[in-house]
Amino acid sequence: MEKEICGAKTRQKTPCKKAPLKNGRCRLHGGKSTGPKNKEKHRESLKGNKNAIVTGEYETISFDTLLDDEKELFKMIPEDIDKQVKGRYKILEIRTRRLMQRYTMELKKNKPDFRLINRIEEALTRIDSRAYELIKEMRELSSNEINDENVALDQLVNVLGDLRKD
Structure with missing residues (x-):
């Protein structure tokens, strides 16, 4: 009788030479x-799964996943800039809040994990730099709007000047 083997590559x-299980392959x-x-049922079980989150800097955040108090915060963040920039800025604010909550909870523990605290602080620094870049972007957008208005005003002045000459 020939000895059964797994045979997987x-x-x-080369073929695996281990003994197979019931399905014909080794463990x-x-x-x-x-x-x-x-x-x-599997899809439902994954909702709200935060097992892999360490600092939360790269956590996926959408309006549907916000907690009730975060939705309130989302509505309170000022909206005086272009929609995409506003949305990114709001998400950064919420991400900062979540990181600060994790930071506070870790500090309250009897034996805080200072490596995690350090990682959260580094993540907050990176998020702050992103927020700074967004603020610069907002300023550029608002200055472009002013320039567009000035161009239209200049055109109007030119038209009126041409009419006066006629």
């Missing part, structure tokens, strides 16, 4: 996952 492109080469049986 290894990194060296290392169990085959492709069939995925969750109930996809809807």
